[in-house]
Amino acid sequence: MVTGTIRYWAAAKEAAGIAEEPFEAATLGELIAEVTRSRSELAKVIRRSSFLVDGDPVGKRDHATVELRRGSTVEVLPPFAGG
Template sequence: MITVRYFAAAAEAAGRDDEQVPAGSGDAVRAALLTRHPALEPILGRCALLADGRRVGASDDVPAGATLDVLPPFAGG
C-alpha cells in the first residue's frame, strides 16, 4: 500500500486529504484513484504526482510504503 496525499483542488474533488491505495505503476495508481473518485477525472490529468518527492510518470513504479502527493497546478507566488 501507499499513502496518497491530495492538495488543493485534488483534495476537494476526492473529498479527503489522504488515503491508502495499492502500490503499482503511475498509470495503475491513477486508474485506482479515478475508480475511487470519479470527480478527479477533469483534474488528475493536470496534476503532478510525486512519490517521496520524485515525479512519477506513467510507467514509473510507486513502491509499497511510498507517499504519493497529488499536486494540481498552482497559480501566483
C-alpha cells in the first residue's frame, strides 16, 4: 500500500467537506472505493469527475489499472460550468 494526498476541487470539495486528505491505496480504483465508501454525495460527484495523478490526466483509463506511487497527489476535478 502506498500513501499520498487526494485533493478535491469545486463540487468534490463541497461533497467531501474538506479540500484534501491523506490516502493509502495502490491504485486509483482502490482510492476511489475508499474515499466514497461512506460518502454517497462524494460518490455521485466522483462518477462525473476527471482525475490527475501527479499532474498527468488519467483520461479514460480503467481506474483499477492506474497505479499510485508513494507521495502521489491525486486531483479530483468535477465538471466545471462556464467556459
